[in-house]
Amino acid sequence: MPRRPAAGSPAARRLLASMTLPEKLGQLTMVGADWHADGPRLGPVARRAIEGGRAGSILGLWGREAVTDAQSLAREAQHGIGLLIGFDVLHGHRTIGPVPLAEAGAFDPELWAETARLAAAEAAADGVNLTFAPMLDVARDPRWGRMVEGSGEDPWTARAFAAAKIVGFQGQRLGWPGSVAATAKHFVAYGAVRAGRDYASADPSERELAEVYLPPFEEAVRAGAAAVMPAFIDVAGLPMTANKKLLRTILRDTWHFKGVIISDYKAIPELIAHGVASDLVDAAALALQAGVDIDMLGEAYERGLPEAIERGLVDMALVDQAVMRVLSLKEQLGLLAEPLRLPSPPPASESREIALRAACGSMVLLKDDTRLLPLRADHRIAVIGPLADDRLALTGPWAAAVRPDETASIAQALSSAFPNVVAPPASHDVEAALTAIRTADLTVLCLGETAEMSGEAASRADPGLPADQRALAEAVLAAGRPVVVVILCGRPLVAPWLFDAASTVLLAWFPGTMGGEAVARILSGAEDASGRLAVTWPRAVGQIPIFFGDRPSGRPSDPADRMTSRYLDCPVSPQFAFGHGLSRASAQLRALRIAPEGFRADGALRVEVDLVNESDIPGSTTVFIFLRDLVASVARPALMLCGARRCPLERHDRKTMVFELEASCFSLLGADLARRREPGEFEIVAGFSAAELCLRTQVTLSPEDLA
Ligand code: GLC
Secondary structure: OOOOOOOOOHHHHHHHHOOOHHHHHHHOEEEEOEEEOOEEEOOHHHHHHHHOOOOOEEEOOOOHHHHHHHHHHHHHOHHHOOOEEEEOOOOEOOOEOOOHHHHHHHOOHHHHHHHHHHHHHHHHHOOOOEEOOOEOOOOOOOOOHHHHHOOOOOHHHHHHHHHHHHHHHHOOOOOOOOOOEEEEEEEOOHHHOHHHOOOOOEOOOHHHHHHHHOHHHHHHHHOOOOEEEEOOOEEOOEEHHHOHHHHHHHHHHHOOOOOEEEOOOOOOOHHHHHOOOOOHHHHHHHHHHHOOOEEEOOOHHHHHHHHHHHOOOOOHHHHHHHHHHHHHHHHHOOOOOOOOOOOOOOOHHHHHHHHHHHHHHHOEEEEEOOOOOOOOOOOOEEEEOOOOOOHHHHHOOOOOOOOHHHOOOHHHHHHHHOOOEEOOOOOOOHHHHHHHHHOOOEEEEEEEOOHHHOOOOOOOOOOOOOHHHHHHHHHHHHOOOOEEEEEEOOOOOOOHHHHHHOOEEEEOOOOOOOHHHHHHHHHHOOOOOOOOOOOOEOOOHHHOOOOOOOOOOOOOOOOOOOOOOOOOOOOOOOOEOOOOOEOOOOEEEEEEEEOOOOOOOOOOEEEEEEEEEOOOOOEEEEEEEEEEEOOOOOOOOOOEEEEEEEEEEOOOOEEEEEEEEOHHHHOEEOOOOOEEOOOEEEEEEEEOOOOOEEEEEEEEEOHHHHO
């Protein structure tokens, strides 16, 4: 874990001692850049605030010239303190990678860190020194548009994702050349918003908070995250921006987080709308008391804290502690003394290679019943559908400083990869589509969500295929000719009719700048689809929330027994299970072994899995290790993930994979929510998804192991 100097170096302390209250509040204030067609600029309001020392950070500014201008202004102001330049670099900066929900499905921590390193290098070259990423909200409700920003439904996956992304963005230490400070967001349980409606209240149980939503953030703190951003929402009635219990007691006092807490966009004044603050002074006092250090565009600290101090609602010590945390972060980023030095960007060819590899590794072949893949080079291929030419859809929401002109559409990429491609103007026009497919040997039908239908403020009560695409899809699929459906989306789309009618479906998610090429490589067989689902895919909206890690209930669902946990009008099984995904390699699990020495002194356990590729087609597979705690003092999830990793396979390959199951997998939160280990039997299950469980074995945690 990167070491942090003690909060408040002598230089920072001297600086603090020399600052007036308005200058201190300036360090706690983030202003916004102005957006222009050719990129962001420093507007007159932000410019005056920086010159007057009334702003210490800025949101949404990037570009060497614009940032150098802003940093020079700050250097010339009193005390010469550099600016935090914060930007939402979530899945790439100029070269966009697959959205996090897609990339999580690669189950490849090295890849997760590599794409974050690339994003940081491109962002740092543009003067960004703080990203508002990774987003670590576990999400089990596809109605919520922000599911796209995180790593899916599973806490173990989210923890692994958090650790990889923090190290990827921040490098060996804060201020590392070509790195940016990372912000773990949105703390906490944002994925539990009621009915999947963005910004709505969430009311998870204390147990769910501790077992599902908090662990990824604890991992991020352990990995050295520089900042944390509270969620907009209230959790059980306590708005996160004023939530002392979670921000101070848990985040700071229990986890010893020494970094900076940055409010979400205008979230401090929103405490008034939450109904917990009577005015801006009240809101500012509540946020500062809870431990929020920087006010993102709320103007609450600048305008509310002076009166809050006068009225004795907060004391200067709280202000000084917040300023010291900001100055400490700036010192680690070289913003207090060192001159501004912007690194060069990575070579475009390197960026595109990494983005292509990530896109290929994130796409999921959901179906290929009639073995249409790989497509034949001599085939006449019609590429149709409203998203066939939509390059912005490929890069999805939060596409940072994307350059659309560097993104090839699916139609363009297929036209380059295959000699006989017909690509009529992308549209919903059924007649034009039917005309195109009649003269083709095979059709690639591109459907799904546009970038605007996903991400923030994009909840959908009926998260299916957009209504205006169904008629086209039904007509094309009913035409009786070979069709490969390619889906672009940021969430599982509930469309059972589509998955019944289509024989071959490739889920591309929002694959990024190189997404078109990745689709072409997978359809041509140059790459084997190796992505898996990091989220369960519902059959019906009524099943939501649906996820593999639920508790079994006293009447586990049994289709043959009416009096069990089931529906009268829908199976309980999902459309596709967590971990689902097809690959052309034919992998089989042959053996599952527990290390002969059993549990180690640290409580961890090694297991080994033997697998083979029975086909003469090279490719890859992903092996999951689940755990079942058979009897415990509390009801445990029916399945808990505690290992997952992709494995490349040559033709007729035989391999052994080793998984180190950490001690926490074998412990639980007792009735009092205190972590404990209990003796008993555990079943270890190896499989290719939560529905494809292949091998099982048992291990006993004995009282001696607990001694
Ligand atoms: C937005 C989002 C947050 C983002 C911030 C800055 O409202 O909630 O994820 O980092 O504002 O853009």
